[in-house]
Amino acid sequence: MTRLHAVRADITRQAVDAIIDAANSSLLGGGGVDGAIHRAAGPELLAETRTLGGCPPGEARLSRGYWLPAKHVIHTVGPVWNGGGRGEAEVLANCYRNCFAIAAREGFVTLAFPAISTGIYGYPAEPAAEIAVRETRAALAANAGWDCVTFALLSGDQLAIYEPLLDESQ
Template sequence: MPVEALRGDITRLEVDAIVNAANSSLLGGDGVDGAIHRAAGPELVAECRMLNGCKPGQAKATKGYRLPARHVIHTVGPVWNGGGKGEAETLASCYRESLRVAETLGACTIAFPAISTGIYGYPREDAAEIAVRETLAAMDRFERILLVAFDEETLGLYRELLG
């Protein structure tokens, strides 16, 4: 199946592109963002400085540097504010824009973390539904799309939704 769920460390995956759940500065932070920046090395933050940040729902690409992935696609997810401030559309846009950027890079394989479900507080069930819906809609354009879970709960949600 072109869309797969797995539990693991996104920084260790040998794919064409990994997606970074970044903050708007793109200069590193906590969670997956910090892990990607640490694993990629200081060259990543140097390139990110030249991108002038990123708005929620958008995506920008850099090289992967010391990562096994050739590219990092940085996207800024929404902060959960109860669901009435366009969070679902912004999160869906993160997936769509990241997939669009991946295509422009010629990526055939891409891995996503659970965008916005950490410090940004997006409910995991809702976020998983959006992730699965948006990646399944694009599966014919890629050889492999990975939904990478950091924990068993998220992995279970992805697997249930993928059938």
């Protein structure tokens, strides 16, 4: 049985097959979760992401985890919030779909996600969480091979948004 849960935690400390990086399109590091992952993984991560050729919004790329407890990093670029009328929801849903596609292809069984696009990209936290939980449930229904999917969230406010959504969908 797949375990799906949310915790208030530093994603860079998750000992999983892959953590998901809420990256920018260059994949060369930045602020927020992306910057924290690059700092924790060490300079080898930057060297590898330089070879990946960037990543358009909604897509995902795979790298090694280097100094992280996670074996791999799946980098995905979420949408910048522009009021919701420019396809932001579909781009965000594609982030999750493409991360799960990579995880399935690689045989990963444990994953940790941040709250993609809710930081500097400004996506409202509640609709972003609804998309995250919906797409995760869909992926888990399609592939029973995952042991644990964690939403590693930075704040108690984020956790308070995710917990009822997870309770509703159990």
